[in-house]
Amino acid sequence: MSQKISSDFKLGIIGGGQLGKMLIQAASRWDIATYVLDPDENCSAANLCTKYFKGSFKNYDDVYQFAQEVDLVTFEIEHVNIDALNQLTKEGKIVHPSSKALAIIQDKGLQKEFYARHNFPTAAFKLYETKEEVLKAISANEITYPFVQKSRKEGYDGRGVVVIKSVVENDKIFDTPSVIEEAINVEKELAVIVARNNKNEITSFPTVEMEFSTEANLVEQLVCPSSISNEVEEKAQQIAKKIIAALDMVGILAVELFLTKTGEVIVNEVAPRPHNSGHHTIESCYTSQFEQHLRAILDFPLGSTKLIQPSIMLNILGEADAMGKITYEGINECMRMEGVNLHIYGKRDVKPFRKMGHVTILGENIEAARTKAAQVKKVLKAKSL
Numbered sequence: 001m002s003q004k005i006s007s008d009f010k011l012g013i014i015g016g017g018q019l020g021k022m023l024i025q026a027a028s029r030w031d032i033a034t035y036v037l038d039p040d041e042n043c044s045a046a047n048l049c050t051k052y053f054k055g056s057f058k059n060y061d062d063v064y065q066f067a068q069e070v071d072l073v074t075f076e077i078e079h080v081n082i083d084a085l086n087q088l089t090k091e092g093k094i095v096h097p098s099s100k101a102l103a104i105i106q107d108k109g110l111q112k113e114f115y116a117r118h119n120f121p122t123a124a125f126k127l128y129e130t131k132e133e134v135l136k137a138i139s140a141n142e143i144t145y146p147f148v149q150k151s152r153k154e155g156y157d158g159r160g161v162v163v164i165k166s167v168v169e170n171d172k173i174f175d176t177p178s179v180i181e182e183a184i185n186v187e188k189e190l191a192v193i194v195a196r197n198n199k200n201e202i203t204s205f206p207t208v209e210m211e212f213s214t215e216a217n218l219v220e221q222l223v224c225p226s227s228i229s230n231e232v233e234e235k236a237q238q239i240a241k242k243i244i245a246a247l248d249m250v251g252i253l254a255v256e257l258f259l260t261k262t263g264e265v266i267v268n269e270v271a272p273r274p275h276n277s278g279h280h281t282i283e284s285c286y287t288s289q290f291e292q293h294l295r296a297i298l299d300f301p302l303g304s305t306k307l308i309q310p311s312i313m314l315n316i317l318g319e320a321d322a323m324g325k326i327t328y329e330g331i332n333e334c335m336r337m338e339g340v341n342l343h344i345y346g347k348r349d350v351k352p353f354r355k356m357g358h359v360t361i362l363g364e365n366i367e368a369a370r371t372k373a374a375q376v377k378k379v380l381k382a383k384s385l
């Protein structure tokens with residue numbers, strides 16, 4: 001189907017969380033119809049899309065049937081039933097990013113093997129099936145402390161990842177197929193979002209620096225532009241561009257990297273979808289990550305990724321003791337501040353550290369943004385009623 005704007009074209013989005021919602025907001029600007037599949041009829045995207053379909057993205061039939069309703073399938077979550085996507089591809093349905101790329105990325109074991117095969121620098125690793133195998137490998141000195149264990153499938157937001165520092169922490173080892181990685185001495189965590197379209201055009205957004213909350217074990221704030229040297233920036237950009245080309249995929253790819261204490265840039269993991277580390281692009285860049293994803297998958301020219309203004313992105317996380325119906329504190333104070341952009345995802349229930357929204361704070365320079373971000377962090381709270 002050639003015309004996608006103001007036409008009968010239907011974009012199918014698997015997953016209706018906040019990433020789906022923001023993708024729909026971008027599609028809506030261009031008058032593109034969006035169909036969404038999600039198990040939860042109260043999901044963030046449900047009342048914004050053209051048509052909502054209730055169903056599980058993990059279920060073969062739900063994914064397969066949903067795809068029959070649309071002209072092109074994309075997703076905002078990695079945990080999609082891969083057999084259904086493979087079958088749809090075989091039958092000629094357009095799926096972007098490809099099920100082939102997704103199958104590699106969905107399984108952290110296959111993902112690490114892909115890096116090894118293509119000589120992308122990454123933490124040394126081995127794959128194990130059970131906890132017993134891991135314990136045996138420790139006894140045989142095949143694994144040494146400290147190390148990181150990652151469940152091969154279904155992990156997100158740090159769930160499914162444990163750092164084991166010494167023998168006393170062995171009880172934290174999971175009994176599931178996993179990747180065991182050397183623990184890296186991380187100087188900074190970086191992310192680069194790259195995009196590729198059918199014509200092999202590739203663009204990348206400026207590298208961002210992720211600052212973590214150790215308590216919640218997820219990204220607390222994200223800084224763009226990062227404070228890294230031009231040389232590190234260049235390395236990060238090159239790795240990201242080479243990975244998307246090697247995956248031969250169309251769409252956007254978020255590449256998470258580590259800058260090590262010894263100055264190396266290595267890849268941690270990738271996600272073939274819009275990503276938390278690209279939210280600032282909505283206000284901070286000429287083109288947002290969501291629009292770039294649409295441009296890539298709908299076969300439009302890719303947009304400029306230039307930075308308009310430096311920014312800090314803060315996740316709005318549920319308070320540590322919040323459980324139940326959501327209420328926000330500090331909204332008025334935030335709205336009084338210049339360049340503070342609130343995004344509320346629309347989740348009705350709050351849980352400790354649940355991602356409820358984000359704030360992008362623009363500044364003339366990064367210091368100005370930091371000052372305002374500290375203020376936002378102080379006043380803005382996601383609590384339960």
Ligand SMILES: Nc1ncnc2c1ncn2[C@@H]1O[C@H](COP(=O)(O)OP(=O)(O)OP(=O)(O)O)[C@@H](O)[C@H]1O
Nearest residue numbers: 123148155156157158159161181182183184218269
């Ligand atoms: N090899 C490693 N050495 C040191 N720290 C690591 C290593 N691997 C992961 N980490 C830490 O654990 C965090 C989560 O790991 P990873 O990104 O692989 O998991 P995830 O659950 O998919 O994350 P998310 O969904 O938050 O991106 C990383 O951001 C990093 O802080």
Ligand SMILES: [Mg+2]
Nearest residue numbers: 158256268269
């Ligand atoms: Mg990660």
